[in-house]
Amino acid sequence: MCGIFGVVDLHGAVERSGMELSLARLAHRGPDGSGVWYSSCGRIGLGHSRLAVVDLTDAASQPMLSGSGRFVVVFNGEIYNFKSLRAELQEKGFQFTSSGDTEVLLAAYQVWGEQCLHKLNGMFALAILDQGDESSGPSLFFARDRAGEKPFYYSYAGGVFHFASELKALKHGRAIDLQALNFYLALGYVPRDRCLFQGVAKLPAAHSGRLDLTTGALVIKPYWALPAKSVVGKVNGMDLAAEAGELIKDSVRHRLIADVPVGVLLSGGLDSSLIAAAAAQVSSTPVETFTVSLPGSALDESMHAQRVASYFGTRHHVLSLDRPGLGHLDQLAPYIDEPIADSSILPAWLVFGLARKQVTVALGGDGGDELFGGYSDYTTSLADARRWGWMRGALLSTVASVAGQLPAGVRGRNRLASMRHGPLRQMIWGRPYFDMQLRQRIMTKPAIAELGGGVSAPEMFLTHLFDQGSDPVDCMTRTHFGSILPDDFLVKVDRASMAHSLEVRAPFLDHHLIEFAFEKIPSEWKVQDGESRRLQRILAQQWLPSDLDTKRKQGFSIPINEWLRAEGESALMARMEGLPAMIDMTEVRGLVRGHLAGRANGGRLFALIMLALAMHNVDGP
Numbered sequence: 192m193c194g195i196f197g198v199v200d201l202h203g204a205v206e207r208s209g210m211e212l213s214l215a216r217l218a219h220r221g222p223d224g225s226g227v228w229y230s231s232c233g234r235i236g237l238g239h240s241r242l243a244v245v246d247l248t249d250a251a252s253q254p255m256l257s258g259s260g261r262f263v264v265v266f267n268g269e270i271y272n273f274k275s276l277r278a279e280l281q282e283k284g285f286q287f288t289s290s291g292d293t294e295v296l297l298a299a300y301q302v303w304g305e306q307c308l309h310k311l312n313g314m315f316a317l318a319i320l321d322q323g324d325e326s327s328g329p330s331l332f333f334a335r336d337r338a339g340e341k342p343f344y345y346s347y348a349g350g351v352f353h354f355a356s357e358l359k360a361l362k363h364g365r366a367i368d369l370q371a372l373n374f375y376l377a378l379g380y381v382p383r384d385r386c387l388f389q390g391v392a393k394l395p396a397a398h399s400g401r402l403d404l405t406t407g408a409l410v411i412k413p414y415w416a417l418p419a420k421s422v423v424g425k426v427n428g429m430d431l432a433a434e435a436g437e438l439i440k441d442s443v444r445h446r447l448i449a450d451v452p453v454g455v456l457l458s459g460g461l462d463s464s465l466i467a468a469a470a471a472q473v474s475s476t477p478v479e480t481f482t483v484s485l486p487g488s489a490l491d492e493s494m495h496a497q498r499v500a501s502y503f504g505t506r507h508h509v510l511s512l513d514r515p516g517l518g519h520l521d522q523l524a525p526y527i528d529e530p531i532a533d534s535s536i537l538p539a540w541l542v543f544g545l546a547r548k549q550v551t552v553a554l555g556g557d558g559g560d561e562l563f564g565g566y567s568d569y570t571t572s573l574a575d576a577r578r579w580g581w582m583r584g585a586l587l588s589t590v591a592s593v594a595g596q597l598p599a600g601v602r603g604r605n606r607l608a609s610m611r612h613g614p615l616r617q618m619i620w621g622r623p624y625f626d627m628q629l630r631q632r633i634m635t636k637p638a639i640a641e642l643g644g645g646v647s648a649p650e651m652f653l654t655h656l657f658d659q660g661s662d663p664v665d666c667m668t669r670t671h672f673g674s675i676l677p678d679d680f681l682v683k684v685d686r687a688s689m690a691h692s693l694e695v696r697a698p699f700l701d702h703h704l705i706e707f708a709f710e711k712i713p714s715e716w717k718v719q720d721g722e723s724r725r726l727q728r729i730l731a732q733q734w735l736p737s738d739l740d741t742k743r744k745q746g747f748s749i750p751i752n753e754w755l756r757a758e759g760e761s762a763l764m765a766r767m768e769g770l771p772a773m774i775d776m777t778e779v780r781g782l783v784r785g786h787l788a789g790r791a792n793g794g795r796l797f798a799l800i801m802l803a804l805a806m807h808n809v810d811g812p
Contacts, residue, residue, distance in 0.1 A: 377624065
């Protein structure tokens with residue numbers, strides 16, 4: 192895991208002092224070394240900060256040049272199948288001087304060009320410079336992994352192309368992209384190619400790009416997508432679970448490969464427990480596991496993690512938060528780039544810090560909900576469809592509209608407002624942050640007028656993803672996989688882990704397992720009759736302690752409502768200082784007072800606090 196940065200100036204020399212400063216802002220991502228390469232013409236600079244994980248020698252340092260000097264790569268992430276690719280490339284005549292994956296990646300690109308992406312099993316954000324020859328001109332190729340585990344920000348203006356692992360390394364102003372702000376308020380994150388700040392974009396997951404250094408033309412395109420469901424006839428659940436189990440173990444086996452200590456993040460929930468179980472089965476040494484404890488809180492799940500750890504004989508580590516509070520956010524604040532409203536970033540950051548004291552790499556459970564049907568949205572929506580399916584759409588829409596006029600945080604408001612387009616689509620219209628009617632209150636009137644009909648763009652984005660499914664469960668899982676997973680959960684993991692220079696790997700996001708889950712598992716083996724994760728529960732019966740409660744859904748969570756109430760009005764309003772001018776501060780104060788009076792506005796207030804932090808951190812190099 193590392194930080195990458197680069198500049199291509201089509202018209203003049205790269206400013207080297209700015210290059211060095213930007214790379215320094217990524218030092219936390221790679222404390223084991225850094226390197227910069229400049230082209231002979233001076234118009235291209237590539238930088239890399241290194242977290243050494245595989246091949247700890249200087250032979251694996253970056254930027255890395257090909258033997259001919261024509262190709263140069265900077266790469267963040269891991270290629271898990273690099274050993275088999277190395278063998279294939281050796282048969283083609285390649286000789287290697289390092290034992291890591293970067294040199295294999297560089298050779299793969301030389302042989303297969305951009306088609307090498309289809310051969311890679313890994314998480315990555317990469318950039319490869321081809322300096323060209325007599326038959327082809329120079330270009331910069333870049334790409335992100337299929338699920339979007341590793342970030343890639345870029346800007347392109349005035350003939351200058353910048354890219355970086357984090358927004359803080361790029362030069363940008365304080366001007367807000369109004370539609371991106373609209374998305375953030377609605378979803379709690381800024382999705383796909385959008386960025387909160389004008390002039391910056393993100394490369395979406397499973398996309399690649401190429402910048403022609405002769406013409407200046409920039410082309411961005413997808414190289415992978417979820418497969419369509421292709422289940423024919425009845426299938427046996429036990430057979431499906433067995434196949435899924437083998438894929439999970441194979442994925443974990445690949446993700447345990449490292450030349451540094453590796454552990455498992457164990458919340459005690461089903462996803463992380465299955466990863467721990469797979470690791471215990473395939474590892475030749477005792478597994479290190481890590482969890483967070485909240486003594487006295489109803490959200491404390493540490494006893495479940497301990498049960499799993501004891502069952503598998505892991506070396507278990509617990510971080511006890513005896514005096515928890517928002518003070519932890521002040522320590523995390525410098526690492527907040529583009530904001531995300533997910534308050535679980537705090538316990539994630541804390542447990543990552545605990546893990547980093549013992550290991551350099553940790554395995555997590557992200558992706559299990561999307562692949563196997565784990566969210567409560569699924570069972571709730573299906574149950575509501577059975578319960579309220581007889582009601583006319585117009586009546587549901589009217590009830591939802593009336594509910595939307597209630598103050599934010601009133602019990603039952605969100606649930607009723609989410610029915611605007613029926614029970615099955617409540618995951619689209621019942622956001623936990625600011626739904627369409629609340630956005631029209633929290634944003635100033637000029638901002639809403641400028642958005643016009645575009646105020647519903649976040650809901651239309653989710654609707655587009657939803658409509659790609661073949662049945663209700665397939666629709667819902669595809670929506671989550673294409674939205675909240677890459678742009679919230681994986682961003683959270685990347686930011687919080689990299690703040691501690693910890694590499695986190697997600698075995699459920701092996702593309703073989705992803706494709707199996709979306710193509711081969713019928714929806715009734717994900718969710719049916721109020722039961723979710725049906726295949727995972729079969730594996731749980733085979734792999735996990737019999738007394739473990741696998742119906743819980745908690746993960747690393749914190750009592751955000753209570754923490755915010757403990758702050759008081761003055762302290763909360765102080766945390767809102769610096770919010771963009773498009774936010775109505777009178778409404779913000781109303782949310783604060785409503786929350787202190789007992790309404791459930793914790794998620795909304797945390798979203799605004801994170802937005803204010805992003806504005807404080809906006810001043811780049």
